[in-house]
Amino acid sequence: MTQLSNSSHWQILQVLAEGVLGVDHSGQVTFMNKAGLTMLGFDSEHEVIGKGVYELTHRPANYSSSNGTPNEVPGCAIINALESHHPIEDQDEFLWRADGTILPVCINAAPIFDEQGQVDNLIVAFQDRSSRHAIKQELILQKEALQLERRLFIGGPTVIFQWQMVPGWPITYVSPNVFSVLGYKPQDLIGGAVIYPQLVHPDDFERVSQEVEYHRSIGSEYFEHKPYRLLHADGSYRWVYDFTVIERRQTGSDYHSGYLVDITKHKETELALARSEHRYRPAQSVARFGIWEWDVETQSVYWDAETLRLLGYDAQEGILMDYSEFISRVHPDDRQALEDAVKSVFANPQQDSYTLQVRGQRPDGGWQWIESLGKVVEFSQTGNPKLFMGTVKSITKD
The missing domain is CATH 3.30.450.20 (PAS domain)
Structure with a gap:
C-alpha cells in the first residue's frame, strides 16, 4: 500500500463532514478543514492559522499570552489533551463561533509525538452536536417538569x-x-x-x-x-x-x-347552598324579591329565576350574562343613575351599598319598575369592590 501524499491527506480532510484542525506544541492552530471553518463561522483558513486555539474557540476575558498559550485554560479539552499528552474520545465541549455564539460539539483528539517522544502536534476532530444538545436540554426540562408535577401532586x-x-x-x-x-x-x-x-x-x-x-x-x-x-x-x-x-x-x-x-x-358547600336555596325559595316567592350577583373582575352578572319572573319571564333557572348585556336590559333613561350609584361605591369603598329604583325590560319589550339594593360582599387585595350581591323587588310607580 502506498503512503498518501500530503496533498492527498488534505483532499481527504476537505471532504469530511466533521471539523478537523491541527494544533502545534505551543497551542497555535496549524490548519482547519472546510467543515471546521463552516461550523465555526470562518470564511478562510487565513482567519485561524497561527491563532491560539484557546483564544480562538473559548474567548476568555483574561486571555494573555506571549506564545499563543493562555495563562488559564479551565475546561478546555483541546489544551488539556495537549498538556497531558493523552488522547480524548467523544468528549462534549462548547466552542465559540466567529459571531460570538456557542456551538455544542463532540471532540476526539490524538497527540502526534516527535522522535524525542515530545508532543509535536495535536489533531482534533469535532462534530456538531447542536441537535443532540437541544434534545438533551429538552429532556432535562421535561424531567424537571415531571419532578415538579410529582411534587405538586403528591x-x-x-x-x-x-x-x-x-x-x-x-x-x-x-x-x-x-x-x-x-x-x-x-x-x-x-x-x-x-x-x-x-x-x-x-x-x-x-x-x-x-x-x-x-x-x-x-x-x-x-x-x-x-x-x-x-x-x-x-x-x-x-x-x-x-x-x-x-x-x-x-x-x-x-x-x-x-x-x-x-x-x-x-x-359540601354546594349542597349546603342548594339546601339553603330550597328553604328560602318559598319565602322569596311570597315576598316577590329576586337575587342578583355581579363579579366585577369577570364582568359577569347573574340573575336568579325569581328576578326573571318579576320581569315577566317564564324562567325555571337563573341566567348568567356579561355586564354590557345587563346594562342593555335597563331602561336608557335609568342607566346613568345606575352607573353613578356604582361609581360612588368605587370612589368611596366605605359606602359599600346603594338602593336604586330603575326600569327593567320585560320580554314583551315593555318596562317594569323595580327597586334594586346592591352591596359589596367582597373586596380585592387593593381594596376595590370585587363582588356585588343584591336583591330586586317589583314596585308600582306612577
Whole structure:
C-alpha cells in the first residue's frame, strides 16, 4: 500500500463532514478543514492559522499570552489533551463561533509525538452536536417538569391511581399521599387488602361503573367521572373528582390511569347552598324579591329565576350574562343613575351599598319598575369592590 501524499491527506480532510484542525506544541492552530471553518463561522483558513486555539474557540476575558498559550485554560479539552499528552474520545465541549455564539460539539483528539517522544502536534476532530444538545436540554426540562408535577401532586389533595380493567379493578399503583387523603396505606390498596369498588358509595357505584363501560365502548381515550363518594378509612365519605385515561393494550387486559381530587369541601358547600336555596325559595316567592350577583373582575352578572319572573319571564333557572348585556336590559333613561350609584361605591369603598329604583325590560319589550339594593360582599387585595350581591323587588310607580 502506498503512503498518501500530503496533498492527498488534505483532499481527504476537505471532504469530511466533521471539523478537523491541527494544533502545534505551543497551542497555535496549524490548519482547519472546510467543515471546521463552516461550523465555526470562518470564511478562510487565513482567519485561524497561527491563532491560539484557546483564544480562538473559548474567548476568555483574561486571555494573555506571549506564545499563543493562555495563562488559564479551565475546561478546555483541546489544551488539556495537549498538556497531558493523552488522547480524548467523544468528549462534549462548547466552542465559540466567529459571531460570538456557542456551538455544542463532540471532540476526539490524538497527540502526534516527535522522535524525542515530545508532543509535536495535536489533531482534533469535532462534530456538531447542536441537535443532540437541544434534545438533551429538552429532556432535562421535561424531567424537571415531571419532578415538579410529582411534587405538586403528591404534596396536595390529588391522588394518582392505576388499576387493571379486570373484575375487582385491582390497583397496580397509587401515590403515597393516598394516606393523607383517604387514610389508607398504599400497600393495602396495591396488595388487595382494600378493594377499590368496595370504597365507592353504594348509591354511586352503578353510575360510576356505567360511565366506565360507556367510555370504553365508544373508544374514549380519556374521560371525567361525575363527582362520586369514596369511603375514608375513618368511616366517613369523601367526594372526589376523577379524571381517567384508558390504556388499551394489544395483549392482556387494559389499564386505567388517572387522578382523584378531594372536592369534599367544595361539594359540601354546594349542597349546603342548594339546601339553603330550597328553604328560602318559598319565602322569596311570597315576598316577590329576586337575587342578583355581579363579579366585577369577570364582568359577569347573574340573575336568579325569581328576578326573571318579576320581569315577566317564564324562567325555571337563573341566567348568567356579561355586564354590557345587563346594562342593555335597563331602561336608557335609568342607566346613568345606575352607573353613578356604582361609581360612588368605587370612589368611596366605605359606602359599600346603594338602593336604586330603575326600569327593567320585560320580554314583551315593555318596562317594569323595580327597586334594586346592591352591596359589596367582597373586596380585592387593593381594596376595590370585587363582588356585588343584591336583591330586586317589583314596585308600582306612577
